[in-house]
Amino acid sequence: MDLDLALVRAFVVTAETLHFGRAAARLKTSQQAHSKRIARLESQLAARLFERDGGIRLTEAGRRFEPAAREALAAGDRAVAAALDTGQAVRIDVWGHLYAPLRTVAQAVQAPGTVQPGPARDWPSAAAALLRGDADLGFGRVHPLPGGHDAGLAQRLVRLEPVDVVVSAAHPLAGAAQLRPADLRDSTLWSPAELTRLDFLRRFADAFRIARRQDGPNLGPEHLVHHVRSDPACFTLFPADAPLPDPGGLRCIPLVAPTPLYAWSLAWRKSHRHPLLDTLLRGFTDAGRTRRWLDYDPERDWLPDTDHPKLATTAPA
Known part of the structure; x- marks a missing residue:
């Protein structure tokens, strides 16, 4: 099968926006034409990539296809650049x-x-x-x-980005306006991959003595928020400015005393x-x-020890 990269690009943009209209607008095409591209790709693959009931979300096949689709687009872009020799x-x-x-x-x-x-x-x-x-x-x-x-x-x-804690609306601490990392010791840290591979989360858990830890496969942000939403005992960390795909039923609470920085x-x-x-x-x-991406106050903020030397690399090279 020869994949049409225009169809692959339509899939990737839809996976990012989870909205056919917004994806079509980004690609400067009509929603009808965009929907036909997605349907054609699904027909070629003989697999349904998106669920369309009650909103757009990736199927299991869509989640498996997404990383390879991004690689295919990147390879195509590199091929074009090589041919043009810009x-x-x-x-x-x-x-x-x-x-x-x-x-x-x-x-x-x-x-x-x-x-x-x-x-x-x-x-x-x-x-x-x-x-x-x-x-x-x-x-x-x-x-x-x-x-x-x-x-x-x-x-x-x-950039040093403040990190929020994300919990289910049913979590015992969901009503707090802000939390300290130490407040999370009775909760379970959910890691969206093996914790040994996620250096920041592992160091956070070690530094603040979060003993309860659970990890699972990285199936994308939608899977992450679904897991946190469905388990009132767990939490995860998320950069404060990063978009959650579906924040319904979740609370994003600022962490203070200290504030972890990514x-x-x-x-x-x-x-x-x-x-x-x-x-x-x-x-x-x-x-x-x-x-103010590089604001850092050691009395207010927390960085893993391995990140401290990076503060010296902010001067022009």
């Missing part, structure tokens, strides 16, 4: 997709056409892609890798500075100054 597009791998990393990139990039987002499951896979030369930049939370697998890479901290960084290969790297770094610096 030499100016920046290939940027992003990870931490549950936390919508591209919303921060979009606020910092002045000319979106200069950036080609690429898929990365996590920081180790992004680091490997950078070292192979398969990506020019990485964007997400950077942490030390065992065995020196991040040697040869540079990084710049560009560190977003740019990374690149030391031996290769893309011609547009300095321009992009200036864009992040300007956006960060305007939006």
